[in-house]
Amino acid sequence: MKISKKLAKILRHDAESLKLPIDEKGYVPVDLILKMNFFKSLNVDLEHLKKIVETNKKQRFNLKFDNDKKVYLICANQGHSIKKIQNSNLIQLKNYPDDFPDFIIHGTFKSKWPLIKESGGLKKMNRNHIHLTTNLPNSENNFVISGMKTSSNVFIYINIKKCLDNNIIFHKSLNNVILTEGNKDGIIPLDCFERVIDKNDNPLDF
Structure with a gap:
């Protein structure tokens, strides 16, 4: 629960202030999330993140693989206050x-x-x-x-x-x-x- 709430806060509100690249649909590279001290301290890896996305009761997140960039991307499905994220993923x-x-x-x-x-x-x-x-x-x-x-x-x-x-x-x-x-x-x-x-x-x- 602690990891899910922290992840939601970053993806909905804090990505820009944390200098994380976030696109207009709200996606952030997973590898940059996992490099953050909070997630490193809890030994969160990609498989752990996949499980959080799959089992979250409110279905807060979407995880996808970018075939062009060869990276996993994650976004919050709704609840954003970051202004660049509007309706492109809706x-x-x-x-x-x-x-x-x-x-x-x-x-x-x-x-x-x-x-x-x-x-x-x-x-x-x-x-x-x-x-x-x-x-x-x-x-x-x-x-x-x-x-x-x-x-x-x-x-x-x-x-x-x-x-x-x-x-x-x-x-x-x-x-x-x-x-x-x-x-x-x-x-x-x-x-x-x-x-x-x-x-x-x-x-x-x-």
Whole structure:
């Protein structure tokens, strides 16, 4: 877990400040990751890294071999704050309703709900995208792998059609998280919310 969290932090937020080469899709050469003191101190090698990628419950990472450069590359599938990484490794959802899931939901907490209302909607904050998912945590129909904390207790259902009418574009990551940059102000406004409920299905006003 410690290795996975450190790896996610580097690939999502710290690669540039650590002087690691990272491309516009978020890929970093694995050999440079493994040369870092943190990973060397834990004797992490390529096989160990492969296992982390394969067994990570949230499917946070993607590992590939670059045949041209003859090196392994690794990226975080979503959650970036590094600005050069935007949508080039994502699938844009274009055709409504065919390309879209039945629901798009943002999970948050009761403690944060008043601030969301006061600020006028969901914001990217310090990340490149607003993170959404297609169902509730531990749902019988579709267990949420990533895109929402399992401890979330407030669920914001997004009105997809209203968002599209407001030129809000949605993408899907390699681990099926729904991502959007929001409108021109980087927000999904309150009037694009379909409904908001708590974990007991009680409706919340907005």
